[in-house]
Each structure stands twice: as structure tokens, then as C-alpha cells.
Amino acid sequence: MTADGRCASARRGPLSGVRVMEFAGIGPGPHAAMLLASLGAEVLRIDRPGGNGYPNPVVDGCLSSLTLDIRTEEGRARCLELVAHVDVVIEGNRPGVMERLGLGPEPLLQKNPRLIYGRITGWGQTGPLAESAGHDINYIAITGALAAIGRPGETAQPPLNLVGDFGGGSMFLVLGVVAALFERERSGKGQVIDAAIVDGVASLMTFFAGLFPHGAIALDRDQNFLGGAAPFYRSYRCADGKEIAIGAIEPKFYRELLGRIGCEADFARDQNDPATWSRRSEQLAAIFATKKRDEWCALFEGTDACFAPVLTLEESFAHPHIIARELCTQRDGYHHAAPAPRFSRTPGAIDPAPPAEALLRRWLG
Secondary structure, eight states, X not given: OOTTSOOOOOOOSTTTTOEEEEEOOSTHHHHHHHHHXXXXXXXXXXXXXXXXXXXXXXXXXXXXXXXXXXXXXXXXXXXXXXXXXXXXXXXXXXXXXXXXXXXXXXXXHHHOTTOEEEEEXXXXXXXXXXTSOOOHHHHHHHTTTGGGSXXXXXXXXXXXXXXXXXXXXXXXXXXXXXHHHHHHHHHOXXXXXXEEHHHHHHHHTHHHHHHGGGTSOOOSTTTOGGGTOSTTEEEEEOTTSOEEEEEOOSHHHHHHXXXXXXXXXXXXXXXXXXXXXXXXXXXXXXXXXXSOXXXXXXXXXXXXXXXXXXXXXXXXXXXXXXXXXXXXXXXXXXXXXXXXXXXSSSOOOOOXXXXXXXXXXXXXX
């Protein structure tokens, strides 16, 4: 038994003992639940009858699953019974949906005043777009991130759905949950978290918003050195058709790169002159096209040239650095990323979730 009378959790990590109930969603909600589980939380996902449409074995294996139709009185009553025994609820529906189902923050907090009610949406709970449909590309478009991504003269290029759904969405939701749990230790009270992807992406863009007015960085695609316009921060194709990534921003690192491929000194002298970037990129592209990717790896890896091969997901699992850090582990034929960040005393773990019935017996006593 724990200090508060609960049956001890079998999960490992700094969030061991924390109980989470996720109303099944897609994208950032399940990702947030997986992150919490990897850090020790017990997560029970409330699935829809017939499934959720986007099965993901990597995520599903971390979460216990209970199928309930929350549109019925019986399903809602079961959720209200469970919420008295959990610390956190996560839901990702449009504003007003959970309220109409009788499972919004007000009745759940009445049932459990210590509850952390986490809401993840694209546009947020308020504002003129709050009830509109959208996806990652729309959220990063309205916050200025998408406009800065892509090659000059071409349309903006979405970076998968990493920036919005996960960078600005699930990561900020998890931060909010952990912060609210910490605050609850002092106040004894729960609260509602409005985690909007547009809010998170706007926060991610703060770095650029602070530098842009002073001319420290340009967001125009033909002048943005972080966007691939600069010869020292972009990818190049090799003789075998594979690619390498160069990130030699600092002059000393750029000189290291140039010295190893035998480029003349004036490459370094005009490093930060955008007028030379197109020509220099073409020159470097011609050089990097003369050798295979693995040959460049042999020359650059482990140096200060800020170099890395552009690996596919499958290739990344076999990279020596990934292996040395035990960054990925296999379970049931799938690769799982190690829990992040890493803790010295209470490390997280990729543990299989118990059946929902076993979890509920422990929760309900």
C-alpha cells in the first residue's frame, strides 16, 4: 500500500503511482498518455466500441484498454465511478463535446476535486476557430512556423506532424499535467489544462520572434540559415543517392568541415553572406556527390564538423550511437524509444500494461 492507502503500482519511473484515464483520441492525446506511462504512470484508455480507427501497437502496448460507450448512461456512470480513483484525465475532443456527454470538467471535478483534467485541441477551448476542424499543418500555418519551412520559390513543406501535434501538442500537455500534479501537492486541488497546439507552437516560435526584429535571423526562405538556405546548414546528396546533413553554423565548425574536404579559405570568409549561399551550396553539392554516404561518415563522424548521415527510421535503429545509448528496444516485434528524459534514481521503463481488469481491481480495491 502507498502512503495514501492505494495499492502499490507495478510500473517504474518518477510518475509511479499516478493514475491516468485517457478518453481515446488520435495523435497528441495517445502520445501524451504513452509518455506518462513510460515515466511510470498507470494509464487506462477508454476506447470506443468498434475501435478508434488508428491502431498503433507501440502506443497500445503501454496502455490498459477498457471499451465503453460514453454516449450511454451506463458508459457515463462507469466513467464517473472511475474518475474518483484517478489523478489525471486526458481528452482531445472539440470544445463542448465532453460537456454534452456529461463528462466535462465540472462534474468530474465535483466527483474528484483533486483531478487534473487535461484537454488537448488544435485551436484551444476559446477563440473564433475553437470549434473548427483542423490538423497539424493548419496549426503550424497560423502560428508562422510553416511559412519558414521549405525551399525558396516552392510551397511550404510540412515537417511531418512533429511540430504541431507532438512538439506543440503532446509535449505541452505533458508539461501541464506534471506542473499541475506538482502544484496539487501544495494546494490539494485539481484544475483544468487547456493545451492548445497553436499555443504550444507559438511558444516554440518565441526563439525566432525574439531574434527576428533585431535582424539576428531571417525567416525568408532564401535567407533563413536554419531553413536550409545556407550551404553550412542543409542536406546534400551523395554518390550513392543517399544523403548527409551538415549543421556547421559556428565558424570554427565550418572551417573544420571545409578543411576536411579541401575547400579554399574564402568559403569561410563569406560564410554569412546570403548572396553567396546559392553558389556555395552548388559547389558543396558537387563535392559531396563524389563519394558515397558511408565514405563521408568515415571522414566526418566523431569530428566537430557537425555532420550526420540522413538515415531512414529503419536505418537509425542500427546506428552505433543509438545502440550505445540503448535508445530503442524491441517488444512484440516493434521498436520502442527509451523513456525520455532519463532519471538517475527513478528511471522510466517500457513495461507492458496489465489487462484492464487487473488494473481496475487495484484501483477500485
